[in-house]
Amino acid sequence: MVAIVTTRQCFLAAALGVGLAIAGQVIAAPIISSLPTLNVNEARAELGKRLFFDKRVSGDVGISCATCHEPENGYANKDALSKGYPGNKHFRNAPGLINTAHKKVWMHDGRIGTSLNDVTREMITEDYIMNMDMRIMQERFKQDPVYVKMFKAAGLGEPSNGGVRKAIPEYLKTLTSHGAPFDKGTMSVSAKRGLKLFKGKAGCIACHNGPVFTDGKAYNTGVKENFDVWLDPQRHQAFIAYAAFMGIQNYMNLKRDPGAHVQKHVADGSGMGKFITPSLRELKYTAPYMHNGMSKTLADVVAFYNRGGDNDRNKDARMKPLALSKAERKDLVAFLLALSGEPLTGSKYVWQEPYPAEYPVIANWLNVPN
Amino acid sequence: MGSFNKAPILFLVTTVMTMATFTFAMGDKPPASASKVSISTAPATATQPQVKTFAKVADPSIPPLAALGPPPVPADNLMSDAKVALGKLLYFDPRLGGDASVSCATCHEPEQGWSFAEGISRGYPGTVHWRGSQSVMNSAYYGKLFAVGSTPSLESQAPSAARGGVAGNGENDIMEARLRLIPDYVNRFNDVFGEPWPTINNAWKAIAAFERTLVQRDTPVDKYLLGDKTALDNQQLRGKALYEGKARCIVCHNGAFTTNEKYYNIGVPRSTRWEEDGLSQVTFRFEQYAKGTTEEMYRNIKDDAGLYYRNKNKWSMGKFRVPTLRYTKYTAPYMRQGQFYTLEEVIDFYDRGGFDEEGRTTSFLETKTPLIKKLSLTDEEKEDLLTFIEALSGDEILMDKPRLPPYQSLFTRAELQTAQAKK
Numbered sequence: 001m002v003a004i005v006t007t008r009q010c011f012l013a014a015a016l017g018v019g020l021a022i023a024g025q026v027i028a029a030p031i032i033s034s035l036p037t038l039n040v041n042e043a044r045a046e047l048g049k050r051l052f053f054d055k056r057v058s059g060d061v062g063i064s065c066a067t068c069h070e071p072e073n074g075y076a077n078k079d080a081l082s083k084g085y086p087g088n089k090h091f092r093n094a095p096g097l098i099n100t101a102h103k104k105v106w107m108h109d110g111r112i113g114t115s116l117n118d119v120t121r122e123m124i125t126e127d128y129i130m131n132m133d134m135r136i137m138q139e140r141f142k143q144d145p146v147y148v149k150m151f152k153a154a155g156l157g158e159p160s161n162g163g164v165r166k167a168i169p170e171y172l173k174t175l176t177s178h179g180a181p182f183d184k185g186t187m188s189v190s191a192k193r194g195l196k197l198f199k200g201k202a203g204c205i206a207c208h209n210g211p212v213f214t215d216g217k218a219y220n221t222g223v224k225e226n227f228d229v230w231l232d233p234q235r236h237q238a239f240i241a242y243a244a245f246m247g248i249q250n251y252m253n254l255k256r257d258p259g260a261h262v263q264k265h266v267a268d269g270s271g272m273g274k275f276i277t278p279s280l281r282e283l284k285y286t287a288p289y290m291h292n293g294m295s296k297t298l299a300d301v302v303a304f305y306n307r308g309g310d311n312d313r314n315k316d317a318r319m320k321p322l323a324l325s326k327a328e329r330k331d332l333v334a335f336l337l338a339l340s341g342e343p344l345t346g347s348k349y350v351w352q353e354p355y356p357a358e359y360p361v362i363a364n365w366l367n368v369p370n
Numbered sequence: 371m372g373s374f375n376k377a378p379i380l381f382l383v384t385t386v387m388t389m390a391t392f393t394f395a396m397g398d399k400p401p402a403s404a405s406k407v408s409i410s411t412a413p414a415t416a417t418q419p420q421v422k423t424f425a426k427v428a429d430p431s432i433p434p435l436a437a438l439g440p441p442p443v444p445a446d447n448l449m450s451d452a453k454v455a456l457g458k459l460l461y462f463d464p465r466l467g468g469d470a471s472v473s474c475a476t477c478h479e480p481e482q483g484w485s486f487a488e489g490i491s492r493g494y495p496g497t498v499h500w501r502g503s504q505s506v507m508n509s510a511y512y513g514k515l516f517a518v519g520s521t522p523s524l525e526s527q528a529p530s531a532a533r534g535g536v537a538g539n540g541e542n543d544i545m546e547a548r549l550r551l552i553p554d555y556v557n558r559f560n561d562v563f564g565e566p567w568p569t570i571n572n573a574w575k576a577i578a579a580f581e582r583t584l585v586q587r588d589t590p591v592d593k594y595l596l597g598d599k600t601a602l603d604n605q606q607l608r609g610k611a612l613y614e615g616k617a618r619c620i621v622c623h624n625g626a627f628t629t630n631e632k633y634y635n636i637g638v639p640r641s642t643r644w645e646e647d648g649l650s651q652v653t654f655r656f657e658q659y660a661k662g663t664t665e666e667m668y669r670n671i672k673d674d675a676g677l678y679y680r681n682k683n684k685w686s687m688g689k690f691r692v693p694t695l696r697y698t699k700y701t702a703p704y705m706r707q708g709q710f711y712t713l714e715e716v717i718d719f720y721d722r723g724g725f726d727e728e729g730r731t732t733s734f735l736e737t738k739t740p741l742i743k744k745l746s747l748t749d750e751e752k753e754d755l756l757t758f759i760e761a762l763s764g765d766e767i768l769m770d771k772p773r774l775p776p777y778q779s780l781f782t783r784a785e786l787q788t789a790q791a792k793k
Contacts, residue, residue, distance in 0.1 A: 059539050060469045061496035087470030088544060127544045131468050133535035136497060139655045143648050225793075227786045233551040233777035240547035252550065252567060255781060255789035273793070312793045359648030366645060369669040370655050 030209035032199075034183045035102055038173045044154040048171025050147070051164055053351040056140050057124055059131035062086040065123065065168070068094040071345045074285030075175060080293025081228055084238055085131045091229040091239040091257070093293040096286040098344060099279055101173040105216040108291035109260045110276040111246075116169035124164070128238035134161040143359040174349065177281050179341035187338045193328075194335025202305065202322055202332055207277040213339065218260035218274035219316045222309030225256055226292035257292065270314050284340030298333045426614045433625035435614070437592040438696070441510035441582050447525060447575045449582060456558045457580025460573050462771050465548045466532055468539035471495060474531070474577065477503040480769040483700030484584065489708015490643055490650065494539040500653045500674065502708050507697040507767065510582040511627040517706045518633070518677045519691045524578035529570070535660070536653050546570040554775030586697055590761040602761055608751075609758025617720070617745055617755055622692045628762060633677045633689040635738050637724025637731040640673040641707035673733035674706060688734030699763035713759060717752050721745045 051057060052065045068082045068090075069075040075097035077083070084090030092108055100106065105113045112119050124132045141147040141159035148159060156163035181187045187195070198204045207215050229235050243251035246262040260274040275291045289295040295304055304310070306329060309319040324332065362368065443449055460466060464473040477491045477499075478484050484506040486492065491499035501517050509515065515527040532538035532545070549555045549568035559568035562576065591610075593601035602610065613619045622630050643650045658668045661679040677686035690706055704710045709726070710719060718727065723744040725731045732738050747755065781789075 056496070059496065059535075060471070060494060062469065085469060087465075087468065088548075127468070127541035131539065131541070133539065133656075135660050136535050136652070136656045139652045139659065142655065143652045225786065225790055227783060230781050230786055231779045231783065233548075233779055236780060237544055237547040237551055240550065241541070241543040244547070245543050252780075255786055256793060311791070359652055361646060361648045362651055365651060366672050370658065370671070 030205050030215070032205060032209055032213060033211045035099065035176055035211045038101060038176060040173050041154070041170055043150070044156070044167050044170040045174050046171075047147075047150040047154045047156070047163075048167035048169070049174075049349070050150065050351045051168050052171055054355055056144075056355070057130060057132060057137060057164070058085065059133065059136075060086060063130065066350075069097050071350050072285070072343065074098055074282040074340075075344070076286035078287070080226060080288050081235060084128050084235075087234075088128050088238045089232060089234040090128065091235045091242070092291050093288065095278065096282050097172060098175045098282045099177055099212050101169065101176065102212045103214070103216065103279070105276055108275050108278075109258070109262050110216075110218050111260075111262055116172055117165045120165045120168045121161075128241055134164075137161065137164065140359070143362070144356060145360065146356075175344055177339075177341040180281065181338040182335075183341070188334060190331045190334040191338040192335075194331035194333070194338075197324065197328055197332050198335055201328070202324060203318070204280075204305075204332075206318065208280050213280035214277040216276065218263070218271075218276050220259075220273045220312055220314045221275075221305075221319055222273075222312035222315040223275070223290045223292065223304075224294055224310050226294050229257070229292065230255060259291070273312055273314050280336055281339045282341065284337055285343060298336050299329070302329045302332050302336075427618055427620050429621075432620060433630075435591065435595060435610075435620070435624065435628070436626040437595040438508075438511070438585070438587045438589075438626045440587075441508075441585055443582060444523065444525070447578060449579050450562065452558065453562045453576050453579040454583055456555070456562055457576035457578070458769075459555075459558075459772055459774060460577050461580055463774050465552075466538065466540060466545050466573065468494060468541070470548070472538055474506075474528070475771065477531075477537070478506045480767070483507065483697060483702075484767075485701045489641070489703045489705075491537075493536040493653070494534075497536040497539075498647070498649045498653055499536050500650070500657050501706050502703070504693070505697055505701045506581055507584050507700075508586060508627070508694055510585055511694070512629075512631065514631050514691050517690050518680055519631070520680060524581050525574050528574040528577045536656065542570045545573070548777075549573060551777050551780060552775050553778050584767070586764050586767060589696065589764040591758075592764075594761075602758070605754050606757045606761045609754040609756065609761075612747070612751055612755045613758050616751070617747060619695075619720075619755075619759075621741070623695050628695040629692040631691055633686065633691055635676070635688040635690075635732055635734055636720075636742050637738050638690075638705045638709050638719075639726050639730035640733050641709060643707065644672070675734070676706075685737060687737050688732050689737060695759055696762045699760050700766055713756055714752070717747070717755055717759075721747045721752065 052069075055061045055064045055067075057064055063083070063086065066075075068077050068084075070077055073096075077094040080093060082090035082092060082094040095108065100119075101116060106116070106119045107122075112122060121134070122129075124130045124137070125134060138159060138161050141151070141164070144159075151157060151159045151163050151167075154163070154167060156166060177183070181191065182195075198208075207217065207219060209215055229239055239254075239257075240251060243254055243258065246258070247265065248254060248258055248262070256273060258272050260276065261269070261271040264271055278289075278291075283289070283298060287297060289298070289301050295301045302324070305319075306322045306324045308321040309315055461474045464471050464476065467473060467476075472494060477486050477493075479486065486503035489502055491501065491503040493499035504515075504517070509527075510524065513522060515521045515524065516530070521527045521530055529542075530537075532540045533542070546569060549559070549570070555568050559572055559576075560566065563569075563572045565572065590601045590606065613623075622632065622634065624630055644654050655668070657674075658671060662682075663671065663675075663679070667675075673688070675687050677689040677691075678684070680686070698704070698713065702711060702713070704713070704716050710716045715727075719725065720742070721744070724738060724742040
């Protein structure tokens with residue numbers, strides 16, 4: 001509850017544009033800013049890049065990280081709901097990964113709040129995502145001379161699960177926005193008007209703040225369910241597996257995405273339908289939007305907020321109609337687009353060399369250590 | 371000689387076969403314990419009788435060959451037609467696997483003797499297995515399943531296979547979820563188990579019940595032992611006498627199921643596959659890692675250590691559970707990694723005292739049973755023995771893949787709209 005009070009005060013603070021003294025404590029107005037520079041271990045990031053695009057990271061070698069997180073789509077995906085592992089499909093939208101290294105909490109339901117090392121493990125091993133037994137993965141990579149060299153060069157010894165979980169996050173650090181008009185100070189007049197609305201009348205900054213434009217907290221904004229989650233048995237099966245694993249009661253009857261409810265399981269269900277505030281950077285590339293892809297365009301997103309979100313009894317009290325004019329909505333979209341930088345495509349970000357078609361035989365196998 | 375109803379074999383293994391070994395207790399013990407078996411070598415009669423009578427292996431503790439009775443049924447998984455029918459569907463349903471492409475039948479194919487045509491099983495897509503698929507036919511009689519007896523029942527074998535990383539690579543939660551979105555299964559599970567939703571454990575029970583129907587009890591040997599003296603011809607009877615005598619197969623392959631289910635190292639040489647194939651090398655190391663070997667062993671081992679992985683006892687290195695010889699006419703290739711393509715090769719291997727034709731034997735010499743020794747069978751005797759072993763198989767049992775019931779969404783759009791409105 002403390003967090004919510006604080007957030008509410010932040011919202012007011014933002015609206016007023018001043019700091020407020022709460023219980024003797026000065027709460028600063030939320031700020032938005034450019035991203036800090038991250039130190040990147042080049043050799044490790046290069047290894048992570050090769051891993052990110054390598055299908056051998058998944059159980060049946062059918063998909064890579066990039067299958068759902070496509071460079072040309074801001075490392076998100078054009079599908080409203082993600083592909084997931086062959087044999088099933090996913091029940092949420094694949095989020096963009098640009099700036100993910102700057103976050104402190106991951107997944108739409110915020111179930112991982114430790115590090116990208118853990119996120120990497122979760123993505124690789126979860127049965128409806130990549131379904132990989134990492135013990136097999138490790139042996140696959142020991143069988144690839146290119147990896148043997150790259151792990152060593154990255155200071156990670158021989159190929160290992162732990163090494164993969166270090167290298168992929170290192171690569172993700174390289175996926176940091178650059179060249180956004182907001183950061184360069186080259187915003188259009190319309191975008192500047194949008195920024196004002198963002199901080200003021202539209203109140204976006206209450207939650208979308210900091211250098212990544214997210215406070216990393218979960219809210220219920222009343223996004224409509226995407227019925228495809230239930231109408232497509234291949235999605236519903238993944239949803240059931242998730243809900244059962246997360247310990248949701250009556251999961252066979254569940255017709256809504258529980259979201260961050262999985263973190264605390266508040267008994268009255270008031271946590272149902274909360275989702276982590278997403279970043280607003282790079283939205284130019286990452287349509288459709290929301291945790292379930294229910295908003296196709298940024299205009300749709302702004303219209304959604306302008307009407308105070310959709311129906312949900314748990315909806316955050318601050319979700320109220322904004323009464324933005326058509327011109328104001330346009331300005332807000334212009335500002336959101338000014339948060340997108342250069343596309344992170346090309347060989348600097350994308351592994352472009354072919355992968356070996358098969359695992360080379362280790363010669364003289366009997367006489368060399370495994 | 372042996373005519374096999376099988377296409378020429380591609381690689382190596384599957385059915386682990388051991389024929390003549392000579393200890394009785396819990397399989398081989400450390401060398402101190404010597405053979406307790408005595409074979410009274412009766413003189414080969416000067417006159418050639420139609421059926422040569424060799425002295426039988428003389429040990430009253432060896433159960434004699436017998437006609438196969440009905441398989442045991444566990445009290446907590448009784449048989450019913452509806453359960454068997456459900457189990458059959460599930461056996462053939464690839465949705466009980468990681469990416470919904472691999473069913474039990476993928477590696478245990480009816481037309482391949484309910485096993486797999488290659489010596490090492492194909493494994494999950496993107497992998498290869500490291501041992502052969504064992505035949506499901508008659509597996510209902512085993513008390514120890516898998517090559518080293520890692521599970522005690524069909525009910526526990528099925529999930530081990532369906533979930534293994536280089537086998538089915540499925541997870542319980544999503545496999546169970548899939549079953550619940552197939553209305554025909556929901557009805558059938560409800561009917562059979564009386565529970566509202568299919569559960570994965572009940573799926574294994576149904577598959578086990580189906581597998582208990584895959585038995586063959588009318589082989590020529592069964593008929594003969596039940597009193598039809600015409601069921602075996604003279605050559606087969608000569609083979610039987612060798613089996614129970616000079617070739618000493620009976621010592622381990624005894625009783626109605628032709629196995630004492632104990633563990634021996636009979637000298638099967640290392641599969642050459644691991645030297646030749648990169649993907650097989652990947653799996654070989656994975657198995658060492660997954661089975662909890664020491665780092666030193668992981669680095670240095672170059673063969674399948676068998677029972678060792680279960681009890682970590684060095685005297686268990688290279689030992690494997692004695693398999694049945696029933697239905698082996700259809701389950702080539704033989705031994706745990708398909709080291710031998712034909713039963714003829716298997717017999718030659720035993721005749722040489724546990725060596726292949728190039729003189730290769732086990733990688734674990736210190737545990738090779740001293741009871742495997744040169745048999746000095748004549749060519750004629752080898753043929754006789756083969757005909758008897760083939761008589762432990764009846765007609766081939768085939769089965770068409772059933773039509774599988776489809777998925778259907780659990781809720782209607784109207785139900786979802788109602789839920790949305792009440793949110």
